[in-house]
Structure formats: structure tokens, C-alpha cells
Amino acid sequence: MKPPDLYTDWRVVAGIALVILGAGNWFIGLSRTRQYGQMMAAAQHAAAATDYRSFDELDAGTGPAVIEPLTPRERQLSYATARVDFYHATFLTGQVLVLAGVLLALVGFISVIQRDARSALRRANSPGARSDD
Numbered sequence: 001m002k003p004p005d006l007y008t009d010w011r012v013v014a015g016i017a018l019v020i021l022g023a024g025n026w027f028i029g030l031s032r033t034r035q036y037g038q039m040m041a042a043a044q045h046a047a048a049a050t051d052y053r054s055f056d057e058l059d060a061g062t063g064p065a066v067i068e069p070l071t072p073r074e075r076q077l078s079y080a081t082a083r084v085d086f087y088h089a090t091f092l093t094g095q096v097l098v099l100a101g102v103l104l105a106l107v108g109f110i111s112v113i114q115r116d117a118r119s120a121l122r123r124a125n126s127p128g129a130r131s132d133d
Helices: 003-007 010-049 072-125
Strands: none
Touching: 003 010, 003 072, 010 072
């Protein structure tokens, strides 16, 4: 078996490409999930530290802040949650691509080895082959 046998087989090349692509997705997804997860934890910790009053305690001077759907902090937390979900999907996709690439490359390597063994047997069984008897 020679190196050209390996890089001319499409399964080996596609498998290695999938492994490289998947490893990149895996790494980026993992690092960004951790980064935005820490941001979410910090924002949730800061939000938990604020003291919210119940509706019974609100007075007439409270203003429109009560009916505002999201405060800037909650909006930032919502964006961070969406980013964590996206990068978590990227992380999982990277794992699947690495697994698929390893399996495809393995099938390609087995195919190349079988092809090489068959050609060696044909050469050994050819009528002009030398016998060591």
C-alpha cells in the first residue's frame, strides 16, 4: 500500500475532511458555550441580587417600567441564552461530524487494504509468478 492509494480513495479523503471540520466545530462550540454560559451565570446572579417588589407594593409613581417586557439586563440574558443554544448545537454537530468522519475514513482504509491485498494475491497467483520451492 502506497500513500497515493490513500489520498486517491474518496472515502479516506472525505473522512479526514469531516474529522477536521468537526474538530473545528467541536472546539469553537465548546469554548463559546463556556464563554456565554459564564455570561449567563453572571447576569442571572446579578438579576437575583436585585429585589423585586410585588404588585401590591407598587405606587402610582412607579411608571412604565412595570409593563416593559424586558429590561436591558433581561434582554442581554435572552441574547446570551440564544447564543449558548446556537454554540451548543455547533458543539454537538462537531461531535457528530468527527464520529462520521472517523467511520468514513475507517471504511476507506479497510477498502484500500482489501484492494491492496487482492492485487497482491493476483500477482502471486499469476502464471509468471516465481515460486520459492
